[in-house]
Amino acid sequence: MSIGGALVAGEDTRSGGPAGGLGVRCEGVVHLYKTFGGHDVVALRGVDLVIAPGERVAFLGPSGSGKSTLLTLLGGIQKPSAGRIFLGDEEISRMGERYLARIRSRSVSTMLQGATRNLLPYATGRQNIAFARLALSSSERRDAMLDTELLGRVGLEEQADQVVSTMSGGQRQRLALACSVATAPRLLLADEPTSQLSHEDRDHVLHLIHSLGDDFGTTIVVVTHQPEVAATFPRTVTMKGGRVGAEGRHGSEYAVVGEDGVLHLPGHVAAEWPPGTLVKFEDDDQGRLIITRSSGEGAGL
Numbered sequence: 402m403s404i405g406g407a408l409v410a411g412e413d414t415r416s417g418g419p420a421g422g423l424g425v426r427c428e429g430v431v432h433l434y435k436t437f438g439g440h441d442v443v444a445l446r447g448v449d450l451v452i453a454p455g456e457r458v459a460f461l462g463p464s465g466s467g468k469s470t471l472l473t474l475l476g477g478i479q480k481p482s483a484g485r486i487f488l489g490d491e492e493i494s495r496m497g498e499r500y501l502a503r504i505r506s507r508s509v510s511t512m513l514q515g516a517t518r519n520l521l522p523y524a525t526g527r528q529n530i531a532f533a534r535l536a537l538s539s540s541e542r543r544d545a546m547l548d549t550e551l552l553g554r555v556g557l558e559e560q561a562d563q564v565v566s567t568m569s570g571g572q573r574q575r576l577a578l579a580c581s582v583a584t585a586p587r588l589l590l591a592d593e594p595t596s597q598l599s600h601e602d603r604d605h606v607l608h609l610i611h612s613l614g615d616d617f618g619t620t621i622v623v624v625t626h627q628p629e630v631a632a633t634f635p636r637t638v639t640m641k642g643g644r645v646g647a648e649g650r651h652g653s654e655y656a657v658v659g660e661d662g663v664l665h666l667p668g669h670v671a672a673e674w675p676p677g678t679l680v681k682f683e684d685d686d687q688g689r690l691i692i693t694r695s696s697g698e699g700a701g702l
């Protein structure tokens with residue numbers, strides 16, 4: 402199944418070509434949450450990241466490493482405490498709420514974790530799609546793909562007039578995806594879009610997400626804990642302690658050098674080399690850097 406065909410024949414698609422994806426650039430992004438207890442939680446500690454237009458990226462990393470926070474900042478739902486975020490040429494980290502709202506309703510769609518957070522529970526499938534398109538101009542709405550057709554593409558033609566609260570988890574997730582793409586976004590951000598789904602629903606949702614990239618060149622970023630989902634993305638970005646710790650590209654893993662030359666070890670190495678382990682750096686005769694664990698324990702060599 403494909404989402405192919407113009408979802409919205411707006412300014413980006415009038416030329417007949419695909420709208421194309423939106424590039425993303427983060428420079429030193431820091432984010433703090435203020436808590437009721439009066440102390441700050443540092444969710445992001447300096448994220449530098451570039452995502453090219455049309456790229457498909459999976460964010461990985463342990464719970465609490467900052468994946469969802471970064472996604473909401475990219476989607477213009479929250480503003481960073483410090484640092485800069487660009488979508489295409491526009492710096493969203495300095496934008497006023499009015500402009501951000503425009504970007505959120507047109508060029509960027511964020512699917513929050515849990516389908517129901519993205520949907521009106523007592524409205525039907527069709528009404529949810531109409532709601533997602535509220536901010537479009539009347540001509541854009543007139544030219545948009547018919548809601549029946551869009552629902553058909555996510556396999557929900559028979560649920561068009563069914564109320565969300567009576568739908569299954571998989572049906573809700575597919576409807577949330579249909580609502581997210583109803584405005585033909587150039588950047589799709591999805592937080593755990595396939596968690597708690599059956600294998601069949603997971604594969605269906607994944608296929609739909611990738612179809613969007615294939616058909617429109619949409620830039621796609623998903624947060625996932627599922628390795629089998631991450632494996633379908635050509636690039637992975639692994640968050641560690643509020644920073645980008647590692648990247649995977651086409652099956653190869655790379656550590657990312659952070660502030661002050663800090664390097665996160667790959668998970669399997671970190672498991673064997675606890676904090677305090679001494680490591681030695683040596684150049685070999687072919688110009689490669691060899692890193693070995695010292696045979697001595699702790700500070701004593």
Ligand SMILES: Nc1ncnc2c1ncn2[C@@H]1O[C@H](COP(=O)(O)OP(=O)(O)OP(=O)(O)O)[C@@H](O)[C@H]1O
Binds near residue numbers: 471
């Ligand atoms: N609204 C909030 N108020 C206070 N602290 C928060 C808030 N949201 C997130 N945090 C904290 O910020 C840090 C990063 O959280 P975030 O949800 O971005 O991580 P995550 O990697 O997406 O985690 P998970 O995989 O569990 O969803 C965590 O320490 C979390 O407890």
